[in-house]
Amino acid sequence: MWWNHHRQAKMMIQDELYSFALRNAQGELVAIAPMMVSLRPGIKAFGIRVLQFFGADPNVTEIRGLICDPNYRELAVATLKNHLHTCKRKWDWIEWQGLSLPQALILATPSAEQPMPRVVCYLALPPTWEELKTSLSRNMKEAIRKCFNSLKRDAHHHEVHVVSKPEEVPDAMQTFFNLHTLRSEADHTVEHANVFQREKSRRFLTAFVHKMAEQNRLRLFQVKIKGQVVATRIGFVCDRHLYLYYSGYDVEWGKYSIMTTVVVHAVQWAIANGFEYLNLSTGRDYSKMRWQPTEYLLHNAIQISPRLRSAHLFHGYTRIRTGALSRFLSRRR
Structure with missing residues (x-):
């Protein structure tokens, strides 16, 4: 492919x-x-x-x-x-x-x-979310609390949808590309490249994601507010491992640390479904390191x-x- x-x-x-x-x-x-x-x-x-x-x-x-x-x-x-x-x-x-x-x-x-x-970061997942949360730093616990409480404080109810079926892929991928582009254009935050700016990269990823869905190996996480997807991250299943790939979000929701919300839900989902490891993908950026992951080279x-x-x-x-x-x-x- x-x-x-x-x-x-x-x-x-x-x-x-x-x-x-x-x-x-x-x-x-x-x-x-x-x-x-x-x-x-x-x-x-x-x-x-x-x-x-x-x-x-x-x-x-x-x-x-x-x-x-x-x-x-x-x-x-x-x-x-x-x-x-x-x-x-x-x-x-x-x-x-x-x-x-x-x-x-x-x-x-x-x-x-x-x-x-190249550094790869991953989390060994315990049996429960509470056990993992207890092992995190005080700052990370506060970041998690803040991202959920800030939405609640402003009366923004959010829900999580996990895309896994082939028929859901076209709409989910178009939303992903739109939000990934918005993330790359965001000011006053960590700079992120638009990796899928080229049409052939979009065609390849869409075809690959569809193939993973056909094999029941796609888990694409979406956070919705008032029915609108405001943040998303692609995940792939490999045995009892969940690999988190690229993401995107609506910058209007950046003040609520909406990408942290997505990752927390992905972690909770992986634990609830008996996964042994969560692969946070490559690189030592801050968003990964605050989870205190294990690294291998x-x-x-x-x-x-x-x-x-x-x-x-x-x-x-x-x-x-x-x-x-x-x-x-x-x-x-």
Whole structure:
């Protein structure tokens, strides 16, 4: 699905499918590496060949990497590494993602500047909401109390609706995109990008959300006041985990900390339905950290092909990109 919506086929960059399926001795599928070779520029004879995982989009995909049975993770990465070494003419460098630290240290080329790891925050959920609430800081307890009391004080009754059925998706997604855009345009608050500004990103997410609904893995939380959705956040079910994705809200309700209200209801819903973990997604922003989450790191690595031309291409390409970014930032000052 990602490939259908986000594959590049332009003069300056073309993506070629280059994915792998790994099986054990019994023929059981134990890992999938959804990868592609990106040609930059898109001229096969002369282009730079970058091997990377699906998810090379403007922040729509939060986590990239190998999809693997945990019992085979180390073996799968080692097997893929060995195979790719035999095909070194097909790539100039690999952008590995979603690795453990030992894997990243083994795969990384020392001469290449390595990307920073990505932080994922999650909550281990106790049996009851009260038990979780008791473990929170005094400031967070006060923030929760305030967001509910402020609505009540101004006589704003709110209700929560959880979208999960395929027939509800079109309307729910249009509302989500509208509120996500409003959030990105809000002044005097934390800056949020409009991740779904591009039409192809909207088409991809809508198709993906619909597929998740068909599999009963969608939980899209909406807070309504007087029948109007004023805040929303997308959630995906993975076994007994609930992954909270992007959100949006009507800025007119920002003074009531309406997004805190949405998350509290999502947490309460997850606990009431027996979920073990709530994944707050990636990044260390304040809205996540005040829940005192557990963190784990997904490490990344740049591996340059042993071919001589590849090292020259990588360092030359990096210098050009760094220079272009510096010029762009200087014009914005």
